[in-house]
Amino acid sequence: MEAEKLLGRSIFNLSGGEKQKVACASVSAAHPDVFVLDEPTSNLDMDAIESLRRTILLWKSRGKTVVIAEHRLHWLKDICNRVIYMSGGRISLDLPMNEFAALPPEKLRRLGLRPLSLTNLKNESPPxxxxxxxxxxxxxxxxxxxxxxxxxxxxxxxxxxxxxxxxxxxxxxxxxx
Known part of the structure; x- marks a missing residue:
């Protein structure tokens, strides 16, 4: 879980990524079959997102189910099996990840979702x-x-x-x- 180095530290002095590690480790200790994460990358930097990604891969390797509600998608592309998009409390899209990944960027934008790849992002200067x-x-x-x-x-x-x-x-x- 990569949380061992945090033992003995006050939760109030931890970064957002470190708090996320503590949360994941504490939930893992209960050995649930299903993990539900709501916007888990909120306020995390890229290193903390990668650490969270490794944790989810560990859970998956142990046969656990992980349900994630998230707007950032780039980090999920290689670990997610299925994408379910909800709008107005209803499922409006339910696709395997490979089909979801084939959707054009314009469709993702219309759905209010972020891109699956960070390589083609525009670096726009203010007008x-x-x-x-x-x-x-x-x-x-x-x-x-x-x-x-x-x-x-x-x-x-x-x-x-x-x-x-x-x-x-x-x-x-x-x-x-």
């Missing part, structure tokens, strides 16, 4: 800011003219941002803290 923009300087807001509810100066390391007209894009900097 040049056109003449019609909204500029915010020292932006703060409050509700009903009362106590300040949001002060970007204290939340983010930015004091100015620009939005192109007809856009919802916002580029932010690091959060203070």
């Amino acid at each position: 040049a800011v056109p003449g019609d923009t909204l500029e915010l300087h020292d932006f703060c807001c409050s509700y009903d003219g009362k106590k300040q509810a949001l002060d970007m100066r204290s939340l983010f390391c930015i004091w100015k941002t620009e939005w192109p007209a007809n856009s919802t894009r916002l580029t932010t900097a690091a959060v203070n803290g």
